[in-house]
Amino acid sequence: MALWSIVSAFAVFLMHTTAQDANEVCYGDLGCFSGEGPYTNTGKLPASPDQLDTKFYLFSRSNAMLAGRQLLDFDSPSTLQLSSFKFEKPVKVWIHGFTSAKGIADVFSSEVGQAMAETIQKDDVNYIIVDWSKGVQYPDYAAAASNIRVVGAQLAKLITFMVDQTGVSLDQFHLIGYSLGAHLAGEAGKRLPGLARITGLDPAGPMFELADPAVRLNSNAATFVDVIHTDAPSLNVAFGMATPVGDVDFYPNGGARQPDCPDAVTETLSSLVAGTFDVSGLVDGAGCSHHRALDYWIESINSPCSFVAHRCDSYNKYEDGECWDNSDGSYAVMGYNVDPSAQGAMFTSTFGDGSFCGTEFKVSFKTRRYARTTRGQVEATIVGTDASTDKTNLFSSNSQSFEDDRTYGGLFMSRAGVGTVRELRLKFRASEIYRFWSWHGDLKINRIDIQSNTGVTAKEKKKEEEKKKRKENKKEKRNTTNNNRKMKGLSHILYVVVVVVLVADLAEPGKRIRYNTQKGKRLPELRSLPYQDILRVYGKQRQQAQSTRKQPANHGHHTTTVTPATTTTPRLPQVVCYGDLGCFSDEFPFDNTGGVVPQSPEYINTVFYVFTKSNPTIEARQAISYDDILSVQNSPFDPAKPVKVLIHGFYSYPITGDPFWAGDAMREMLKRDDINVIIVDWNKGAEFPNYAQAATNIRLVAAQVAKLITFLVNETGCSLDQFSLVGHSLGAHLSGHVGRRLPGLPRITATVRTRDFYPNGGKGQPGCGNTWLGSITSVFDPNLSLDDVVDCSHNRAYEFYIESINNPCKFVSYPCRSYDDFAAGGCRDCSNNACSVMGYDVDNNMAGRGKQYLNTGDTGPYCRYEYRVTIKTKAGMEHTRGELVAIISGNGQNTGPIQLFNDGSYALDQDTTHTKIVTSTVGIDSIGQLQLTFLATNNILYSWANASDLTIVRIDVTSNSGASVSYCGEMLLRDGVMNTISSFNNCDTIVP
Structure with a gap:
């Protein structure tokens, strides 16, 4: 470390570092910047915005060349309005580091342009390149290291401006910073709570390695921070840092000197002695390892080979193969496609040239x-x-x-x-x-x-x-x-x-x-x-x-x-009997679990806990038993009130565990209704990894639940029609077995792809990826955690149910032949009470039968209000292409921008009708205003042959909360201009 300190001091000397007399500068709404406290690491104050002359350039698939770049200015809204920016798409922001580049042309001609090209080839995104080349000019490294603070503030201001102007969300932004640019991204992130991701590519070490975390990139700068270290200091001159600064820090080849890169000390000293030292030689020679972070990042975007890294204490242990066991999910893919759940220090190896991944x-x-x-x-x-x-x-x-x-x-x-x-x-x-x-x-x-x-x-x-x-x-x-x-x-x-x-x-x-x-x-x-x-x-x-x-x-x-x-060995049927609970065999139709019979009541140890408004917490639970009338009499159970029975599924946590969905459901129910809630805890009988055993144990536990309900009816005077059962996963089938033993049970809610409700088609749910982090080989590995094996879409069922209890937004569902027909905008007829409400309030509309479909959001709260928007174009108008954005307002609130036609080149012919079903988290009961903005296509394949405006003669808006308005009259929608409708005509007929 002493050698590293000498190297840092030597670097400061080379970069003409000089102290300044003033200890603070202020630059308007960007704020004040002090040279005291933790910010003494550079010995300088940042330059003014005028001196830095920072530029933000927007690229996308429609303008991917340098000549097509679009300048964005947070002081000029028109630069954003007239750009190709799409608010519904992710935003990647690239921030370069210390450089000798002179403007965007030099910046773009380097790996910056290559990284952008690879990214937009893979994903349809907005791509912003930050050009702060005037603030990072060689040889004054100290000034550049200080200037990141002002440029970080400028970047944060631009992003805030974009959020306010377009409705884009902070969780759509991903900042990628190389060298000093990594710390700059951290400065921006500190000002943007909720920023989704920051990637640091070999964050600069000099003046930051030993500095306070407040002045450098750290894991608090964004929701997820991933870092690649390729030039960490050891016994060598280095331009990166060894300190882990992210949620996950990758150290390819140990994070120091990279394969086939020259020795930095030899290269640097040789060039100094020969009088040939310059920044380009520094990058090509001593900076080879530093630069390798860029190479790995670019290759990771589209390469079919993945840089798989493993959590380990050191690279030596990694090379010895001590850290390749993934039973605990301790591996991640380094680079563009990293899983945001990755944590800790990760190591991997690469080749030294060509394709680095192997x-x-x-x-x-x-x-x-x-x-x-x-x-x-x-x-x-x-x-x-x-x-x-x-x-x-x-x-x-x-x-x-x-x-x-x-x-x-x-x-x-x-x-x-x-x-x-x-x-x-x-x-x-x-x-x-x-x-x-x-x-x-x-x-x-x-x-x-x-x-x-x-x-x-x-x-x-x-x-x-x-x-x-x-x-x-x-x-x-x-x-x-x-x-x-x-x-x-x-x-x-x-x-x-x-x-x-x-x-x-x-x-x-x-x-x-x-x-x-x-x-x-x-x-x-x-x-x-x-x-x-x-x-x-x-x-x-x-x-x-x-x-x-x-x-x-x-x-x-x-x-x-x-x-x-x-x-194939023949065997005799198995039968076990457990007193008045009955006998259980493994013969047809109960041979579905592979010849397994239920375990004993003593082993499963089922416990029934009762909750009411007087004891609405897990800590205040009270156990009741069908063998002990005093347990019921001494409990808060009220036979005059309804009873909800909650039944968990396979490999549930204990009732005191976290998370435990039944506990959440119980609390929400008791907030709303004065009822009895009984949670069935059969945790011991649903243990991982033996799913087959758990699947057959439901028969015994169902007999116990039925016995409890019969006991309560006989001993307390309550009636069977007061009981409702809610079961998730195996708990749903368990509830079915209870129902067969209790004819007359009024309601069973099976929260797993039920017979009636199919949210989002009933298959993979929005926002759910593949949550199996390990190999499918490990399904029966007892060392796996619940998160490794629970399916996100599977659990979404009880999340919907819990949300439905108290959310004013209702999961309105519609009868339809198929989800494809529903998704296409059909099947919105609720006449004759054909529709229903999924979840807790299904009893309020029991007329809806058959298959019921609905859409939800990808994050909670999941319930969405639905709007059907229909427009009719003017006869004789010129053909055009583009997209239409609407904002629906009323009751003092608005939906925010809703993209009606999400294809930027959607074809709009004269005298045609177009219908779109859109959703929002905001429900408007009385629509008072409608704002429309037409964005003509900027795709060069279409723009030359299409008009740049759109003329409509009618628009109808209907919501599933009951609001409905129509406007009739010719309206010219010019490209990029917002049009407002605040008074609506009574049209004679509705556009079909």
């Missing part, structure tokens, strides 16, 4: 006990379904020592994505001295592990997913003939592989395959088993898969063949 393998083996010590080198080749690796030496020395009963491992990288591993080929070359003694010339091993840090590439992964989807479709067809025999709760688990006991492949990062060696040094072909077979293994006390072993052959080669467990 697959890293660890091959380790264990030597036989009592084998003679030998020395030599092991050469490995991995053969996969798609490619093979090059022959690679596993050890750095050709005279590696191998002793008996020890584990040895070596790493190597491959640019080839091998797909599924089929073979491992090993070749041992004994050292010369050991070859002479033949009894020392063999390497005798009895186990081999192969591990990959990256798994398959995106292309290969897509092929695997398509293959699995085809298998799922085939299985679905087989199962449709008998729904009672479906394993519904695991319908999204296609093929599961049990590592070690059965056979694994390298389909996911960090998965390990283990085989004992086979004569000829080739591994047998790998296989996987259908999930039903594995459930049977686990459902029958996890019986072990059978293996056939051969006796050791010559030279210590040990053969083991792994075969899957079989399920």
Whole structure:
């Protein structure tokens, strides 16, 4: 660290750092900037906005060239209004670092332009480049390091201006800063609470490494901060920093000197002595590692290969393969596609040139006990379904020592994505001295592990997913003939592989395959088993898969063949009886769980907790029992009031755990209604990982719930029609079993893709990605957390239900033949009470039957108010293309901008009618004003042949909250000009 301090001081000297007498400067609404407190790191105050002359340039797919750049000015709204900015699309903001560039042309010609091109090729985004080149001119680094504060304030002002003018949200913004630009992004983020993401590409180290966190990028600057370190100081001149500053910090190749980059000390001192030192040489030579962060970022955007990194204490441990176990989800993809849940220090390795990303393998083996010590080198080749690796030496020395009963491992990288591993080929070359003694010339091993840090590439992964989807479709067809025999709760688990006991492949990062060696040094072909077979293994006390072993052959080669467990052995039906709860067998139709019967009441230990307005918290819960009338009499249970019974599903947290959805539902219910709420806690019977056991335990727990309800009816005088059951996941089927035992039970709400309601089509919900962070191989891994295995869309059911209890916005649903018809704008007829309300208030409109569809938002609150907007264009008007934005106002509030036609080149012909269904979190009961803005297309393929304005003769707006207005009359909508309608005509007919 002492050497680093000398380097920092030397850098300050080189950059002409001088102290200033003044200790504060103020620049209008940008604020005041002090040189005291934590801001003493540069010894300078920032320059004025006039001196910095910061420029913000907008690019998009429609203006992706330098000549098409559009200048944005927060003091000139017209620059934004007349630009190609699309408020509904994400916004990427690029911030360069210390440079010798002279303006945007120089900036754009560097990797900045390449990064922008790669980004808009992948995603349709707004892309802003911040040109602050006048504030970062070589050689005055200290001044540049100070100027980030003013430019950060300017950037924050621009973003605030855009939010206010367009309605774009802060959670759409992603700032990417390189070197000093990373800290600049942090300055902007401090002024923008709610900013979505900041990416720091090798944040500058000099003047920041040892500085107060307040003056540099830190994890509080945005909702998610990811950082790539490539030039951290060690015993070297460095321009990056080693300190972790983000939510996740990536350290490729240890985060210091990068592969094939020259030694920075040698390059810098050589250039100084030769008198050739300049900034370009600094970047090409000593700055090679610093610059590598840009290379990795750009490659990560569209490359099918992913820079998979793993959380680890050090790079040495990573290289030793100690941190490649992903059972706790401790890996992430470095770069553009990082998962925002990533946390901590992550390490990975790269190549030194060309395509930097590759697959890293660890091959380790264990030597036989009592084998003679030998020395030599092991050469490995991995053969996969798609490619093979090059022959690679596993050890750095050709005279590696191998002793008996020890584990040895070596790493190597491959640019080839091998797909599924089929073979491992090993070749041992004994050292010369050991070859002479033949009894020392063999390497005798009895186990081999192969591990990959990256798994398959995106292309290969897509092929695997398509293959699995085809298998799922085939299985679905087989199962449709008998729904009672479906394993519904695991319908999204296609093929599961049990590592070690059965056979694994390298389909996911960090998965390990283990085989004992086979004569000829080739591994047998790998296989996987259908999930039903594995459930049977686990459902029958996890019986072990059978293996056939051969006796050791010559030279210590040990053969083991792994075969899957079989399920063809005939067996007798199982039946268990539990007193007055009844008997339970595994015969049809209850053979759906793989020959498993319910566990005993003593083991499951079901507990019923009652809550009322007098004890509305989990801490105040009171247990009641059907075997103890005093437990009911001494509880707050009121037989005169309605009773809601909440039943959780598979692998629920204990009732005191967090999160526990039933507790949230209970609190919301008691805020609204004076009722009894009973939570059924059968946590012990729904334990992970044994889904099959939990799926059959619902029969016993249902008998217990039915017994409790019967007991309450008989002993307290309440009636069966006071009870409503709410079950999630397995709890829904459990509720069904209760209903069959209690004819006359009035209502069961099954909060999992119910028979009647299909929000968003009833499939993948908006805002839900794939929440399976680990391999599907790990479904039965007891070390996984709940978040690793719970499906976001699956849980959205109870989130909708809980929100429906007290939210004034109602989940209005519509009968329709299919979701496709509904999404296209049809099926909005609620005559004859055909519609319904999903959730808690469904009883208020029980007329709505059949399949009911509705749309929701992607984040909570999920309920949305729906508006149907219909426009009719003027006959004879010129053909035009573009988009139409509306703001609906009334009752002192407005919807904000709503994009009616989200295609920027939507075709609008003369004398045609266009209808769009749009949603908003704001419900307008009485529409008093409608604002319309037409944005003509700026797509050069269309703009030359289309008019730049739009003429309409009628517009109708109807909301599902009951508001309806019509306007008739010719209205010319000019490009980019807002038009306001505040008085509405009574049109004779409604546009169809």
